[in-house]
Amino acid sequence: MLDFVCTQAAPRLRQTTDELDLLLAGVEGRFVPPLPGGSPSRGNAHILPTGRNFYAIDPAAVPSRAAWTVGQALAEQAVDAYRAQKGEPWPESVAIVVYSDECMKTNGEDIAEVFALMGVRPRYLGQTDKVVGVEPIPLAELGRPRIDAVLRISGLFRDTFPNVVELVERAVLAVAGLDEPQEQNFVKKHTDQERKRLVAEGLSENEALEQASLRVFGCPPGTYGAGVSKAIHSQNWESWRDLSQVYTLWSAHGYSSRFHGQAMPELFRSQLSSVGMTIKNESSVEIDMLDSDDFYSYHGGLIACVRDCSGQKPVSVAGLTADPARPETARVETELARVMRSRILNPKWLEGLKRHGYKGAQELSTTFDTFFGWDAAAEVASNWMYDAMARQFLLDEETRRWMEQVNDAAVLQMSERFLEAHQRGMWQAGEEELRAIRRIYMDMEGVMEDGFQ
Known part of the structure; x- marks a missing residue:
């Protein structure tokens, strides 16, 4: 295993930096080497490096x-x-x-x-x-x-x-x-x-x-x-x-x-x-x-x-x-809880998003939209999930200030979706949380209106 990592996996991973060069080669009509597509983490290290002209299966x-x-x-x-x-x-x-x-x-x-x-x-x-x-x-x-x-x-x-x-x-x-x-x-x-x-x-x-x-x-x-x-x-x-x-x-x-x-x-x-x-x-x-x-x-x-x-x-x-x-x-309910605990509510995931500025804040808002969509269609979410995301993303002062600085539209979008979840009876929110989110929504709506004037 160690020999494979040293002689195969690691060198192939280092070659993923070729992506930009090969993208330019493709745009210019030059040859881009082929490799099969797939998931590298699923026993398919041979499909690395990425950035190749991948092909599918028979x-x-x-x-x-x-x-x-x-x-x-x-x-x-x-x-x-x-x-x-x-x-x-x-x-x-x-x-x-x-x-x-x-x-x-x-x-x-x-x-x-x-x-x-x-x-x-x-x-x-x-x-x-x-x-x-x-x-x-x-x-x-x-x-x-x-x-x-x-x-x-x-x-x-x-x-x-x-x-x-x-x-x-x-x-x-x-x-x-x-x-x-x-x-x-x-x-x-x-x-x-x-x-x-x-x-x-x-x-x-x-x-x-x-x-x-x-x-x-x-x-x-x-x-x-x-x-x-x-x-x-x-x-x-x-x-x-x-x-x-x-x-x-x-x-x-x-x-x-x-x-x-x-x-x-x-x-x-x-x-x-x-x-x-x-x-x-x-x-x-x-x-x-x-x-x-x-x-x-x-x-x-x-x-x-x-x-x-x-x-x-x-x-x-x-x-x-x-x-x-x-x-x-x-x-599905069990898998949703696993994803929530292992990724969405994991502080390391949030810290990773913060390194990407505007796109990171948008990803946060989009993730909550996806969670909301699951609950709307399949009614698979638990109330603690809404509570935890509200506390960690919108009601946490540090996280919200970061989002406001890099992508205020994401804050508006997320606060609106939380309020919609409550209005539709999907989230049984506490009165204190609701007041705070309503205030955030109104503040961000004012910021957006000022920006268009």
């Missing part, structure tokens, strides 16, 4: 053999998490958020988890990682019913992995066509129910089966995102049900070998009505659920939509595979 090798091993573990952990929270043996269906960049970094662990839940395994070409199909795992070997899965893919996944979308469709058709009792095959159960409903509405048997076997949904062709963050930022919502409607508008577009982004809101919501669990996996310690509004827009919005369609709040988990040899699965 789409035909998704999921890889290594990803299949991790995906099986994630599937069983998800079932265990559901059982622990609900007291029921397993969900009939799960909904999972699938990102393109995560698929590239993990070679398809999310897809492998979907296959493991459904009870199918990838078929590989010889000893390679090239996937040539799927085959059902016998129920006796699986040891539980086949669990259905609905995928909400990102726009980039739609663009980069159309072959995987079709592979999921083949998995659904293979499992739905098995001669098994429906109580042991929820994929078959839901496909048959949906097919009968569509036939009753006037579709032919073939058309009904094509739609009933569809499990992959995303945003409209040529667009990206889930829409929820836009509603949050504009304050154009009243409750999580409004966010569910926004999510449906952005997400209910079907993808398969036959459908290429057609709007299917009824089918989408019907598929979600049987979902008891939602999943969003993360493969890097460098990124967490408060790093971007995409996290709550995709997963938080999915939680709201499942809650709206099924009539009950789902069990929601995050698969953590930064160490592929030891994957973990945590409830």
